[in-house]
Amino acid sequence: MDEDVLYHLNLGTKTHNLPVMFGDVKFVCVGGSPNRMKAFAQFMHKELGLEGDGKDLKDICAGTDRYSMYKAGPVLSISHGMGVPSISIMLHELIKLLHHAKCCDVTIIRIGTSGGLGIDPGTVVITDIAVDSFFKARFEQVILDNIVVRSTELDKDLVEELLNCSKEIHYFPTLIGHTMCTYDFYEGQGRLDGALCSFSHEKKLEYLKRAYDAGVRNIEMESTVFAAICGLCGLKAAVVCVALLNRLEGDQIKAPHEVLVEYQQRPQHLISIFIKKRLGLYNQMELLDNAFFLNN
Numbered sequence: 001m002d003e004d005v006l007y008h009l010n011l012g013t014k015t016h017n018l019p020v021m022f023g024d025v026k027f028v029c030v031g032g033s034p035n036r037m038k039a040f041a042q043f044m045h046k047e048l049g050l051e052g053d054g055k056d057l058k059d060i061c062a063g064t065d066r067y068s069m070y071k072a073g074p075v076l077s078i079s080h081g082m083g084v085p086s087i088s089i090m091l092h093e094l095i096k097l098l099h100h101a102k103c104c105d106v107t108i109i110r111i112g113t114s115g116g117l118g119i120d121p122g123t124v125v126i127t128d129i130a131v132d133s134f135f136k137a138r139f140e141q142v143i144l145d146n147i148v149v150r151s152t153e154l155d156k157d158l159v160e161e162l163l164n165c166s167k168e169i170h171y172f173p174t175l176i177g178h179t180m181c182t183y184d185f186y187e188g189q190g191r192l193d194g195a196l197c198s199f200s201h202e203k204k205l206e207y208l209k210r211a212y213d214a215g216v217r218n219i220e221m222e223s224t225v226f227a228a229i230c231g232l233c234g235l236k237a238a239v240v241c242v243a244l245l246n247r248l249e250g251d252q253i254k255a256p257h258e259v260l261v262e263y264q265q266r267p268q269h270l271i272s273i274f275i276k277k278r279l280g281l282y283n284q285m286e287l288l289d290n291a292f293f294l295n296n
């Protein structure tokens with residue numbers, strides 16, 4: 001194309017110098033909420049010791065209210081909204097942006113929240129396989145009038161690298177498990193607290209227990225399409241989500257706001273260690289900091 005308009009990001013090849021703006025990006029972190037992704041960019045700004053006050057980071061997509069995007073050195077932090085269609089649109093435009101900017105060796109990580117399955121609230125799950133509601137490692141996309149099935153395999157080495165990083169953190173548990181991606185938060189995740197309740201409590205628990213037996217440890221709403229698109233485009237991708245509750249114990253998210261805010265920071269803490277290790281910036285001081293967390 002002579003020109004590529006990245007409509008939902010309010011960026012384009014003729015209106016912006018994408019190689020100058022984004023050419024140094026090595027890590028892309030995505031998550032549902034604009035505020036979370038702003039906070040993550042500010043946190044990374046501080047962690048990477050970048051110049052100036054990270055507090056005044058500007059939303060690069062300010063011209064649109066569809067998505068928010070912030071940059072802290074080689075880290076790009078973008079919100080994707082809720083659900084498969086929303087993240088899918090963002091990923092198409094983000095991946096074209098990375099291409100136009102001539103970025104190379106980019107790792108992309110979804111840092112999200114989820115409903116845990118048989119695990120304590122606050123546990124962080126690193127996804128080994130993203131599965132659909134039938135516990136299958138596939139993403140089905142309707143293209144023209146065909147159902148196209150795509151693989152949802154994630155990078156195995158990245159999963160191990162992230163698990164190793166989690167060993168530096170002692171104030172919350174991290175584990176590897178399958179992540180189930182659904183098209184709905186309520187009935188689609190076997191909840192009985194939505195406006196529609198079309199099944200019994202027994203049926204719900206039977207389904208969730210089958211999911212647990214199939215290896216599912218958390219449930220969210222983007223991982224399969226994220227894994228499929230990133231895999232097909234050759235991007236190394238990972239999904240790291242904190243569990244806000246144990247779905248075997250209930251449907252409502254009742255933890256106080258401050259607790260939920262702290263839970264959301266857990267994947268961010270883990271990914272900051274990963275990024276700093278990759279950049280050769282993780283040192284003995286960090287180990288002392290983590291020991292301080294542990295003892296206080």
Ligand SMILES: O=P(O)(O)O[C@H]1O[C@H](CO)[C@@H](O)[C@H]1O
Nearest residue numbers: 031032082083112113220221
């Ligand atoms: O915390 P985020 O990244 O938004 O992800 C999870 O939270 C949303 C539902 O509350 C869904 O988008 C689900 O995938």
Ligand SMILES: O=c1cc[nH]c(=O)[nH]1
Nearest residue numbers: 113114115219220221
């Ligand atoms: O239960 C939950 C919690 C967060 N996000 C989800 O998709 N489900």
